[in-house]
Amino acid sequence: MKPEVLIVEDDRKISNLISIYLTNEGYSVKQAYDGEEGKELYLLHRPCLLILDLMLPKWSGEELCRFVKEESKDSPGVIMLSAKGTTEDRISGLRLGADDYMTKPFSPEELMAHVEAVLRRTGHVCQKLSHEGLEVKPRKGEVWLDGERLELTHYEFNLLYFMMEHKDQVFSREQLLEQIHPHGEVDIMARTIDAHIKKLRRKIETDVSEPKRIVTVRGMGYKYASH
Structure with a gap:
């Protein structure tokens, strides 16, 4: 099951159309038709x-x-919809914290692409992952190893979740960098990934000299090994 999405839109036709497309793509959908109801459903379901x-x-x-x-450090991704399409309107929406801004009218197919992109970029994922005593709880922003909670940075958390979600797949430094530094927000070298991997291994590996979880694939990059 894909993540849960909350639609807060007072135009019921638009809301229902978006809901149909999301549901067909496998998303779990909740709908609210005013801001107060949207707040209540957000607090109840944590989409x-x-x-x-x-x-x-x-x-x-x-x-x-x-x-x-502002309510939680593990806040959801937000796609803002508006009939206002000036540059100033877009900037205002993004400054509020929106992760994306779309101007009405829009095609449902385009919106679906934006939904996937925002979920991918922000790392806002809902499914709890676990493997051999290591557990990642994305809705709480927590990582546990053998019953002990680990202290991870934002980047380490997103990196670990992404790699665990794609066990045994090899990713280059550039691909991993794109996952944890979305939007090209930081002008850094791909080698920065090596530093993140090194720090992460110290926290999740029994022996950092012979890592069993995050494995280096010579000449290619890194993978999270399932066995």
Whole structure:
């Protein structure tokens, strides 16, 4: 099952159309038709992504976006929808904390691509992962090893989750870098991944000289080994 998505849109036709497309793609969907209901459903279900109309009754999209981004460090991804399409409007929406901004009208197919991209970039994933005593709880932002909670940085957390989600797949430094530094937000060299891997191994490996979980594949990159 793909992650849960909350649609907060007062136009029921638009909301239902988005819901149909998301459901057909395997997402679990909840719908709210004003800002207050959106807040209640967000707190109840803790979705991984909000598709949020800017102009809403009772509580505006701006207020709801600000609330969910400040309410928890593990806040969901947010795609803002608006009929306002100027550069200033887009900048305002992104500054509120939205991860993406789409102008109405839009095609449902384009929105689905944006949904996938935001979930991929933000690392907002819901499925708990575990392997041989190592457990990652993304909704709580926690990592546990043999019953003991580990202290990971934001980048280490996203890196570990991504690699565990794709066990035994080899990723280059550039591919891993793209996962933990979305939007090209930091101008850094791909070798930075080596430092993240080194620190992560110290926390999850029994013997860092012979790592069993995050394995180096010479000339190619790294993988999380399932056995």
